[in-house]
Amino acid sequence: xxxxxxxxxxxxxxxxxxxxxxxxxxxxxxxxxxxxxxxxxxxxxxxxxxxxxxxxxxxxxxxxxxxxxxxxxxxxxxxxxxxxxxxxxxxxxxxxxxxxxxxxxxxxxxxxxxxxxxxxxxxxxxxxxxxxxxxxxxxxxxxxxxxxxxxxxxxxxxxxxxxxxxxxxxxxxxxxxxxxxxxxxxxxxxxxxxxxxxxxxxxxxxxxxxxxxxxxxxxxxxxxxxxxxxxxxxxxxxxxxxxxxxxxxxxxxxxxxxxxxxxxxxxxxxxxxx
Amino acid sequence: xxxxxxxxxxxxxxxxxxxxxxxxxxxxxxxxxxxxxxxxxxxxxxxxxxxxxxxxxxxxxxxxxxxxxxxxxxxxxxxxxxxxxxxxxxxxxxxxxxxxxxxxxxxxxxxxxxxxxxxxxxxxxxxxxxxxxxxxxxxxxxxxxxxxxxxxxxxxxxxxxxxxxxxxxxxxxxxxxxxxxxxxxxxxxxxxxxxxxxxxxxxxxxxxxxxxxxxxxxxxxxxxxxxxxxxxxxxxxxxxxxxxxxxxxxxxxxxxxxxxxx
Numbered sequence: 001x002x003x004x005x006x007x008x009x010x011x012x013x014x015x016x017x018x019x020x021x022x023x024x025x026x027x028x029x030x031x032x033x034x035x036x037x038x039x040x041x042x043x044x045x046x047x048x049x050x051x052x053x054x055x056x057x058x059x060x061x062x063x064x065x066x067x068x069x070x071x072x073x074x075x076x077x078x079x080x081x082x083x084x085x086x087x088x089x090x091x092x093x094x095x096x097x098x099x100x101x102x103x104x105x106x107x108x109x110x111x112x113x114x115x116x117x118x119x120x121x122x123x124x125x126x127x128x129x130x131x132x133x134x135x136x137x138x139x140x141x142x143x144x145x146x147x148x149x150x151x152x153x154x155x156x157x158x159x160x161x162x163x164x165x166x167x168x169x170x171x172x173x174x175x176x177x178x179x180x181x182x183x184x185x186x187x188x189x190x191x192x193x194x195x196x197x198x199x200x201x202x203x204x205x206x207x208x209x210x211x212x213x214x215x216x217x218x219x220x221x222x223x224x225x226x227x228x229x230x231x232x233x234x235x236x237x238x239x240x241x242x243x244x245x246x247x248x249x250x251x252x253x254x255x256x257x258x259x260x261x262x263x264x265x266x267x268x269x270x271x272x273x274x
Numbered sequence: 275x276x277x278x279x280x281x282x283x284x285x286x287x288x289x290x291x292x293x294x295x296x297x298x299x300x301x302x303x304x305x306x307x308x309x310x311x312x313x314x315x316x317x318x319x320x321x322x323x324x325x326x327x328x329x330x331x332x333x334x335x336x337x338x339x340x341x342x343x344x345x346x347x348x349x350x351x352x353x354x355x356x357x358x359x360x361x362x363x364x365x366x367x368x369x370x371x372x373x374x375x376x377x378x379x380x381x382x383x384x385x386x387x388x389x390x391x392x393x394x395x396x397x398x399x400x401x402x403x404x405x406x407x408x409x410x411x412x413x414x415x416x417x418x419x420x421x422x423x424x425x426x427x428x429x430x431x432x433x434x435x436x437x438x439x440x441x442x443x444x445x446x447x448x449x450x451x452x453x454x455x456x457x458x459x460x461x462x463x464x465x466x467x468x469x470x471x472x473x474x475x476x477x478x479x480x481x482x483x484x485x486x487x488x489x490x491x492x493x494x495x496x497x498x499x500x501x502x503x504x505x506x507x508x509x510x511x512x513x514x515x516x517x518x519x520x521x522x523x524x525x526x527x528x529x530x531x532x533x534x535x536x
Contacts, residue, residue, distance in 0.1 A: 052494055077498060077500040084498075088443070089492055089495060092496065094407045101509075105509055106499060106500040106507055108507060108508050110508065114510045136439075136443070
């Protein structure tokens with residue numbers, strides 16, 4: 001479990017704290033989504049979770065290991081993988097296999113074990129045919145898969161996904177999201193998805209809305225759906241379908257529940273006879 | 275604009291030299307260079323050229339592959355040769371009014387040119403048959419004992435490897451920013467010096483900014499993957515010397531020994 005208690009963080013030379021007094025628990029094998037407008041503190045929060053940033057106040061602990069102790073940082077980073085938005089800024093090797101091996105090499109594993117993990121991780125993301133390929137010649141979606149494999153090769157318990165889809169086309173997004181969910185089911189890895197898209201966040205068990213460095217709301221996707229106009233205030237674009245239901249409900253006599261997320265249910269309500 | 279930068283690129287091929295260990299090729303290359311400098315004119319140099327010809331054959335490269343590396347040095351060779359011919363005194367070979375060229379001058383100039391060409395040849399042979407990463411890997415393993423003296427070998431090599439990896443990206447970025455500024459009316463070729471300088475800054479500053487941002491992002495990504503420098507780090511691929519490596523090293527050492535002893 002990742003536990004944040006009373007965590008605040010101010011960047012060096014920053015005028016106000018990027019994160020203010022956040023307390024939160026993330027369970028093993030949980031899937032949560034973190035949402036919020038640009039500059040709300042989402043990415044700072046992500047970097048606090050794996051000890052890239054250390055809290056100014058409060059404490060972050062991963063499975064009981066506090067990030068305030070320097071000797072805990074290596075085990076924390078082994079447990080908590082962090083995927084960044086832009087794959088080009090994380091790829092550092094000249095061959096896919098070297099890229100994926102970088103993490104296990106840092107953990108000081110035996111060459112045979114590293115080879116084993118590289119092969120397994122690449123198979124998990126269906127990129128095993130590209131093992132001797134230079135990563136920078138791959139497409140955006142393939143690059144993000146390689147980055148993902150690089151994290152999986154470290155066998156993490158938690159994956160923090162910081163806007164992993166921002167550089168991908170719709171098809172790439174869908175494929176990658178499916179992959180994340182598969183990892184969770186097969187490997188029991190907890191997912192923390194940071195995203196701007198409510199549609200993607202709906203896949204999670206819990207959605208946390210961060211605004212102005214603080215937790216604004218924690219709720220299930222159904223809870224979040226019913227927030228209506230409040231969502232826009234915290235910089236989140238409501239789902240198309242919610243806008244549509246909102247418009248319908250303006251008509252006198254029409255009352256459709258606001259927590260409907262799929263078209264089929266809406267059709268059932270609008271045309272009960274069919 | 276940047277297309278004509280040639281850094282002595284790797285030329286993939288399936289040759290004996292390509293498959294040798296990078297450490298072997300580096301050390302053998304050093305032996306060869308020492309032999310080139312120790313070789314006397316003309317007989318010993320002739321034999322070294324024969325050896326060079328054999329290496330060329332083993333590398334499966336063509337003469338034309340070496341031309342781009344020689345070309346920039348032609349002018350230096352030419353100037354040096356002219357100076358040597360004019361100013362080295364000795365037994366006159368022939369004179370023309372106040373100009374007098376000595377036998378020694380001709381010998382020095384020819385030897386210099388032959389050695390210089392061989393030197394470029396060996397360096398190009400190494401870079402054409404070995405990927406930059408393999409070279410760096412080899413260098414790291416060879417320099418590793420220096421760690422005991424407190425030299426940050428792994429860190430230095432990591433810096434060089436990453437720089438190599440980012441050169442193409444940097445060039446791409448430079449090109450992109452240049453085009454973006456051209457679209458917005460900047461011109462880097464015409465106009466007064468001050469306006470061209472101003473435009474140049476509009477190009478260099480964003481490039482510097484984006485490079486620093488990339489460096490920051492990459493260092494975070496590396497740290498997030500448990501990178502803590504070379505301490506306690508292992509490697510996926512460990513370099514191993516094979517029979518061919520020993521044979522190549524021995525023959526180069528023999529060449530050097532022959533030149534030194536004869």
